[in-house]
Amino acid sequence: MERPPLLEFRQVSKIYGEGAAAIRALDRVDLSIREHEFVAIMGPSGSGKSTAMNILGCLDVPTSGDYVFQGISTGGFDRSQLTLLRRHMLGFVFQGFNLLSRTSAVENVELPLIYRGMAVGERRRRAREALGLVGLSGRENHKTQELSGGQQQRVAIARAIVTEPALLLADEPTGNLDTKTSMEIMDLMTRLNREQGITIVMVTHEPDIAAYAGRLLRFVDGKLETEVEHQRRAEHVL
Numbered sequence: 001m002e003r004p005p006l007l008e009f010r011q012v013s014k015i016y017g018e019g020a021a022a023i024r025a026l027d028r029v030d031l032s033i034r035e036h037e038f039v040a041i042m043g044p045s046g047s048g049k050s051t052a053m054n055i056l057g058c059l060d061v062p063t064s065g066d067y068v069f070q071g072i073s074t075g076g077f078d079r080s081q082l083t084l085l086r087r088h089m090l091g092f093v094f095q096g097f098n099l100l101s102r103t104s105a106v107e108n109v110e111l112p113l114i115y116r117g118m119a120v121g122e123r124r125r126r127a128r129e130a131l132g133l134v135g136l137s138g139r140e141n142h143k144t145q146e147l148s149g150g151q152q153q154r155v156a157i158a159r160a161i162v163t164e165p166a167l168l169l170a171d172e173p174t175g176n177l178d179t180k181t182s183m184e185i186m187d188l189m190t191r192l193n194r195e196q197g198i199t200i201v202m203v204t205h206e207p208d209i210a211a212y213a214g215r216l217l218r219f220v221d222g223k224l225e226t227e228v229e230h231q232r233r234a235e236h237v238l
Helices: 049-056 079-089 105-115 120-133 149-161 179-196
Strands: 007-016 023-033 038-042 064-069 090-094 167-171 199-203 215-220 223-229
Touching: 007 049, 023 049, 023 223, 038 049, 038 179, 049 167, 049 199, 079 090, 090 149, 105 120, 105 149, 120 149, 149 179, 179 199
Parallel strands: 038 199, 038 215, 090 167, 167 199
Antiparallel strands: 007 023, 007 064, 215 223
8 A cells, every 4th residue: 555645735825914914825735745755845935935844844834724744634733742743753954054153063963852852872872973974974073163164054964864854844955055065965965865765845946956856846926836756966976
C-alpha cells in the first residue's frame, strides 16, 4: 500500500484583516509533499509563498481548510501542540543564519537539543556529528564571527538537522551568499536530501537555486499556479 504524503494542504486559505481591508494571502490551495522530496517554492512578492511556508512551519494557521502532517490534521492543535510539532518534527534554515554570535559552532547546533532536555554528553555528540555531515569537522569550537558566511550557513543547517526532523524548511537559504558559496550550500542540501533522506521545502526567488529541487511549486496571487517536476541540477562539490 502506498504511504500517505508527509504533508498536505486541503483547500487552505489564509485571510488577513476583515471586510474591505481583507487580504486573501492563500486562496483554497491544495498541495501534497511526499517523504524524501526536495521541493522549491517560487512566486512574486505577495504571491502567498511566505504565508504557505509559515503554515508549513506551524508558525501560522489557516483561516479555512486543513493542514495535514503525517496523516494527522493540525486544525485542532493549540499553541503548545504546534510548538511541540515544530520542536520535534521540523527544522528551519533562514537567510540570515540566526546564530548566536558569541558562542561556538557546536554550542549553536546544540540549542534545539537543550530545549528537548537532552543530557550534555549526548547533545554534544550529536551536534559534532551534525557538523561533520555539513563538512565542518574541526571547526566545532570556532565562534560565529570566526566563520565565513558559507560556514555560518552550514552551522545553521547542522542546527536544523541535529534533531533529525521529518521536514526541513529553508527560507531563501542562499540570499546572503555569493554565487560560488550559494552553489556549495545547495550541493550540500542536495546531498542531505539524497543521502540522508531529509525532506526539504525551500522558498527561493532564484531560478538557478530552484533548479536543485526535484519539484517546483509556483504561487501567483495566493493560488498554486503550477507544479513542475524536473531533472535536478547535479552537484558541483563532491
